[in-house]
Amino acid sequence: MILTKDLTKIYSNGVVALEQLSLSVEKGEFVFLVGPSGAGKTTFLNLIIRRELPTAGLLSVNQKNIASLKKDEIAFLRRSIGVIFQDYKLLPHKTVYENISFALEVIETGIKEIKQRVYSVLELVGLLNKSNVFPSELSGGEQQRVCLARAIVNRPLLLLADEPTGNLDPDTSWEIMELLREINKRGTTILMATHNKEIVDKLRKRVIALDHGKLIRDTLRGGYTIEA
Amino acid sequence: MKPRTFLYFFREAFRGLVRNSLMSLAAIGIITIALLLFGLFYLFTVNLQHLGDLAWDKIEIRVFLEQNVEQVEEIGTKLAALPGVKSIKFIPKQEGAAALEKLLGNKNLFTEEDNPLPHCFNLSLTEGANIDEISRLASKVPGVEEVVFGQAFVKFLKIAIRIGLIVGMVFLLLTVCAVLYIVINTIQLTVYARRKEIEIMKLVGATDAFVRWPFLLEGMVLGLGGAALALILLTEGYTILIRKLSAYHNFIPLLPRAQVNSPLIIFLFTMGICFGAIGSLFSIKRYLKV
Numbered sequence: 222m223i224l225t226k227d228l229t230k231i232y233s234n235g236v237v238a239l240e241q242l243s244l245s246v247e248k249g250e251f252v253f254l255v256g257p258s259g260a261g262k263t264t265f266l267n268l269i270i271r272r273e274l275p276t277a278g279l280l281s282v283n284q285k286n287i288a289s290l291k292k293d294e295i296a297f298l299r300r301s302i303g304v305i306f307q308d309y310k311l312l313p314h315k316t317v318y319e320n321i322s323f324a325l326e327v328i329e330t331g332i333k334e335i336k337q338r339v340y341s342v343l344e345l346v347g348l349l350n351k352s353n354v355f356p357s358e359l360s361g362g363e364q365q366r367v368c369l370a371r372a373i374v375n376r377p378l379l380l381l382a383d384e385p386t387g388n389l390d391p392d393t394s395w396e397i398m399e400l401l402r403e404i405n406k407r408g409t410t411i412l413m414a415t416h417n418k419e420i421v422d423k424l425r426k427r428v429i430a431l432d433h434g435k436l437i438r439d440t441l442r443g444g445y446t447i448e449a
Numbered sequence: 450m451k452p453r454t455f456l457y458f459f460r461e462a463f464r465g466l467v468r469n470s471l472m473s474l475a476a477i478g479i480i481t482i483a484l485l486l487f488g489l490f491y492l493f494t495v496n497l498q499h500l501g502d503l504a505w506d507k508i509e510i511r512v513f514l515e516q517n518v519e520q521v522e523e524i525g526t527k528l529a530a531l532p533g534v535k536s537i538k539f540i541p542k543q544e545g546a547a548a549l550e551k552l553l554g555n556k557n558l559f560t561e562e563d564n565p566l567p568h569c570f571n572l573s574l575t576e577g578a579n580i581d582e583i584s585r586l587a588s589k590v591p592g593v594e595e596v597v598f599g600q601a602f603v604k605f606l607k608i609a610i611r612i613g614l615i616v617g618m619v620f621l622l623l624t625v626c627a628v629l630y631i632v633i634n635t636i637q638l639t640v641y642a643r644r645k646e647i648e649i650m651k652l653v654g655a656t657d658a659f660v661r662w663p664f665l666l667e668g669m670v671l672g673l674g675g676a677a678l679a680l681i682l683l684t685e686g687y688t689i690l691i692r693k694l695s696a697y698h699n700f701i702p703l704l705p706r707a708q709v710n711s712p713l714i715i716f717l718f719t720m721g722i723c724f725g726a727i728g729s730l731f732s733i734k735r736y737l738k739v
Contacts, residue, residue: 270652272739293656300654310649314468327655329454371653 222248222379222410223269227278230264230434238264240434241278246412248378251405253421254414255445256431262414265431266381269412270302271295283378300328303372303409307384309364311356311371317343318352321371328375342370346400362393369397373404380404382413386420394420418445454659462666465643472642473671476635480675480725481682483631484717487624488683491716492709494617499704501610502576508606510572510584511597518592521568527590528570533578538571545569567594629724632675636668636728644736651739660737664729672725676717683713 223246230239239261246252254262267273268280271287280287283301290298311320318339325335343349346366356364365385372380382401386394398420405411415421421428421444428443429436466473512528514521521539529537540548545566546559559566572587574580580603588596640647650660684706691703 272652296651296654296656298654299652304652310645310652312646312649323650324653326457327650327653327659329451332453375654 222246222250222283223412224281225279228265228268228275228280229277230261230268230273231276237434239268239275239431242431242434242436243278244429244436244439246410248410249405249408251402251411251424251426252413253424253426253428253443254412254431255416255421255428256437258416259433260431261434262431263383264434266304266383266412266414269379269381270299270304300375301378303375303377303380305365305368305372305380305382305385307387309356309368311364311367313356316353316355317348317359317367320356320367321374324371324374338374339370342374345373345403346370360393361388362390362396365389365393365397366400369400373409377409379410379412382411382415384414384416386415386417391419398424421445450658455662458662458666461663462670465663465667466670469639469642472639473667476639476671477674477678479635480628480632480672480721481678483628484675484679484721485682487621487628487720488679488713488717490617490620490624491713492683492687494614494621495709495712496703497613497617498610500702501606501613503702504606505576505610506573508574508580508598508603510574510580510587512570512572512587512590512593513595513597514568514570514592515594516565516567518568520592524590524592525570528572528587531572531583531586533575533580533583535573535575535578538573540569540571542566542568625720628720629727632672632721632724633728633731636671636725637732639667639671640664640729640732640736647733647736648739651737657737661730661733664733665726668725668727668729668732669722670725672721672723672728673718674721675725676721679721680713680717683717684710 223244225245226243228239228242229237231237242261242265254265256262264273268275268287269282271290275288282298285294285298287298312323315323321339321342322335325338330338340349340352343352346369348363348366348370351359351363356367359367365388369385372382380401385397385401389397394417401411401413402424425442425444428438428440428445430438430440430443514524518524525537525539528534542564545568546564549566550556550558572583574583580598584596584598587593647660687703687709688706691706694703
């Protein structure tokens with residue numbers, strides 16, 4: 222699903238965000254990406270959705286070298302990847318329903334199918350009764366669930382989550398994690414960047430640890446730290 | 450793209466305009482002012498040209514014939530056939546004498562036998578005719594004694610019309626550039642306010658074309674709105690000006706409203722819609738790099 226070889230990203234100001242990162246993530250895996258702030262987690266996610274271009278090395282997603290994608294191919298790549306943003310990135314003037322259907326409108330899905338899929342994911346995230354509400358009227362946890370619903374409504378092969386529990390209380394965080402586990406069980410590969418030690422330690426999934434852009438640990442059923 | 454997608458674009462464009470109604474109104478206002486400026490220069494230039502044409506129409510060449518010349522009709526035919534001559538009018542010596550007597554207020558100045566004035570032809574010219582050349586050719590027609598026209602005035606008029614037109618065209622071109630610049634900058638503000646929306650659209654997999662369409666339609670509607678307002682203000686203002694001028698200064702013949710309406714509609718709407726579209730495409734370009 223994801224393959225990197227000596228992947229390096231150096232920003233124009235000279236900051237080395239990723240340095241010779243080599244790893245692979247298989248289809249259906251649930252992977253935690255951990256490390257301190259500035260370790261390169263978000264840069265890695267941004268490279269996967271081609272928000273950034275690698276400086277050197279290879280990054281392939283779905284067997285496609287993302288550095289050589291053309292404009293429209295980038296759009297098609299993104300349709301196969303769902304993204305949960307830490308700051309939700311919801312459109313404030315659109316209702317919950319519209320925010321989610323928006324991801325289907327852009328790929329020209331038929332109106333009946335849009336309706337069916339949106340209500341299906343709303344049911345999954347438990348927000349059926351909030352479909353006509355605007356994001357500003359929702360709590361942080363609810364907004365994160367809308368973001369999650371939008372990320373999965375396309376039935377993506379890969380789901381990237383950047384600190385999806387970063388702004389949430391422990392109970393709400395676990396609700397989101399349960400949803401992610403459920404989505405993973407349905408076959409979606411999940412790559413989740415997080416600082417949440419409790420969640421990582423408890424779920425015992427594969428853990429990839431970065432520090433200063435370098436891969437320092439890759440453990441199956443790992444914890445947040447080596448000692449965990 | 451599916452037809453339903455275009456409906457979606459129109460719906461999104463409409464929603465965008467309504468949602469950002471203050472911004473949209475401000476944009477329409479600014480585009481109106483810019484197009485008003487263009488319209489004013491346009492009206493000034495076409496009226497200047499119109500005045501020049503009117504003055505040109507008044508120019509006549511007077512061709513005096515030799516005394517006692519007999520082949521008057523033949524001379525008239527030759528003069529009428531000169532290139533650039535629109536029409537000719539024969540003024541017999543008796544009529545010339547009567548006109549002169551009337552002018553001087555002495556009715557018994559000339560007798561039938563003692564009239565020193567020659568027969569004369571007045572030539573009126575077609576638009577853009579070469580008056581010097583016509584005058585030269587007319588003077589060579591046998592039986593012609595002298596050819597007279599207001600050389601100094603014609604020279605002045607030619608230069609004045611040319612300068613007026615050049616200045617008018619330069620200002621028109623400058624205002625077109627200014628309008629384009631203003632429209633692009635105005636629409637850039639409306640797009641800037643929605644850059645996050647564009648980013649999200651791109652991140653969920655929208656193609657550049659998909660993101661562009663609603664903004665393109667919005668830009669066109671803003672341009673159309675600005676053009677419509679500018680047109681109303683210009684035509685109504687022009688009507689009032691014509692009314693006032695005809696009441697106080699009857700001698701300034703401005704072009705009638707019906708004659709300036711069509712070009713104004715074409716120019717303003719074309720500029721408004723095209724520049725609105727160009728402004729949108731130009732403004733959105735940088736935000737598509739996500």
